[in-house]
Amino acid sequence: MLSPEQLKARTARAVSAATGAAHDLGLSVSEPRVLYDVFSVIVHLAPAPVIARVPTVVPPSYTARPEIQTGQQRSELAVAGWLADRGHPVVPPSPLVRREPVRRDGFSMTFWQFVDEVPGEPDTEYRIGQTARLHAALREYDGDLGFWAPFGTYIPDGLAELEHLPDLLPAADLERAQREWSVIAPVLTSQRVFEQTFPGVDIQPIHGDVPYYNMISTPDGDLWSDFELVTRGAIESDLAAVGPEGLAAYDAAATALGLRPVDDRVLRLTVAAGRLAMVAVLAMVPELPMLAEGLAPVLDEWRASLEITGI
Incomplete structure (x- = not known):
């Protein structure tokens, strides 16, 4: 540490x-x-x-x-x-x-x-609507982006590192995480396999993290920010933590913009991947000790969830 x-x-x-x-x-x-x-x-x-x-x-x-x-x-x-x-x-x-x-x-x-930030509580429903608008805008982007690049980097890197950090993650938990990654990795690291598994579900450029959270309030309004994990993938990956009300708000905004609503199967996959990513992030605790406390409830939630055995 x-x-x-x-x-x-x-x-x-x-x-x-x-x-x-x-x-x-x-x-x-x-x-x-x-x-x-x-x-x-x-x-x-x-x-x-x-x-x-x-x-x-x-x-x-x-x-x-x-x-x-x-x-x-x-x-x-x-x-x-x-x-x-x-x-x-x-x-x-x-x-x-x-x-x-x-x-x-x-x-x-x-x-x-540099932009001036305005303090205050963010309007989450508005930001969920802005997430749909971000997805609509990004559909036009034609630059070269990897397919779900962050998942394919952060999860295998973190799980490999955790093999040498038994004090951070018990062996049984690590083995479960590795089993889950072996199930979802083929779908999250290959566009061809994803499209075969979820026919009709399009992929596009996405923010890659939590776009409705990673916004900055300024005197000129809320601005999208922090595109460090930008990639190509399914829009569900940007919505894995919004909850039922947030999903309904997104679907309403997306439908008004001519976008597809959230696909429940893909959402379950991206929620599982998001949890696994949090497990993998545990490997960064030696470099960032404050993570340990923040990740504890996320790990408890993951342990309490059903193990992913199939897509």
Whole structure:
């Protein structure tokens, strides 16, 4: 487990790397300010109106093969930039630098336009409707994206790492997780197998995480953000945690936009995959100890659920 001192040192290194990279790009930075620090260090490079997102806790494959992380960051910048160029409500890449990830001092980072946040409780129903609008917009995106890339990276990476961390996940739990992944992996890592399993269920570019949660309230309204896990997949993957009322709100908004409603079978698959992803994230606890407490109820929910034995 990293100690509090080691975590602070890692944050300081990330801020230093972001500041140095910004200077190299011609930005004036004298007062860098950390806004958020969990999986990534989010730095306002003040006085420049620029945010640096510096991932610090990443899956092992990103470390072993940096080109995987770079490719995903390029997709993130490309999709967010494409949305911004067409006037959609999104936090855009910074217009002051190239839309390209920058690697420095062992970190790979991206640069975004600074926006003012407005405090307050988010309107979840409105954001669910915005998720349908995001899906409608993304259907037009024709750039190259992997098929459910995050699932195919984070889950196998995490489960492999957990084999060496028996104190974090008992052997019986790990064996169950590995069995479940062997069942769902063929469908989530092959577009051909998915389409054979769910004929008539289309796939498209999706946010890849929790788009209705990853929105920023600003004086100009709510903006989509955090496209770090953008990929191609089924829209159900973006809705795995909304609950019945949220699903009804999404279906109403989707139908009004001419989109298909949620498919119950695909939703069950993506809910199962989401839970398994949370199990896999447990492997990051040594680098981010705060995760242990937050993941505990999710793991309890997974253990209490029926094991996935078929699609």
